[in-house]
Amino acid sequence: MGLKTIVSAEAGKQELVITREFDLPLELLFKAYEEPEIVEQWMGTKVLKLENRKHGSWQFETSDSKGNVVLRTNGTIHEFVPNQKITRTFEMENTPYEVHLEFLDFEKLTDDTSKLTMHIVYRSVAMRDEMLKLPFAQGINMAHNKLQEVAGKLR
């Protein structure tokens, strides 16, 4: 079986495309983006606001295990076409990362399967690369923290 989630990031371009095929009917896939309670479940964030309409806005909040807010994200919805398309902006509050634009296309493959294509456009190539590297950097950080934790116990 091939990779279900594919990230294509061409060198030197300020955009990237994430595609994923789901073992879900199109309607259920779209619902996962539409209903705030469901978004909260799979994104692991609190949905402060989600106005699914043209010129609507959204705001999510992520907390750590102790309940401290670690990240707030927000944006504006430009297009909202049920079972087809969501166009929105995405911004991480209080970070050096600038706002980017997201095009989400929802497609029916069969009655029970569907596909999501996320086309993300950043302000610059450098900004895109920073975002791509973020989970890599966090992974290193986490490994480092884990190491410190273990090392601390050894003392």
Next chain:
Amino acid sequence: MELRRDVFQAIADPTRRAIIVLVALHAMTPSAIAENFDSSRQTISKHIQILAECELLEQTQNGREIYYHLNPKKMKEIADFIEPFRKLWDERFNKLESVMKKFKPKK
């Protein structure tokens, strides 16, 4: 402070990407590489230098000539950089799928 060049920076430039494509086929001397471009020899050799600093290109000495070839290990490293990003989304989407599968019977 040592200034480390970034591989992403290295491959962001179209000329440098073209050089990578060229030497991927076979090892080449700097002058053979430069012949493929309209830019000056100095410009191309600066690009080669940046790629070599990032270890994307490796050099071998053959008599008096220096040959550059591609370092496949480093190219793979670029792919590995993106892997945690892909994994993050993959896990997120797996969660979405399992949440929605449970949602089904309630409907």
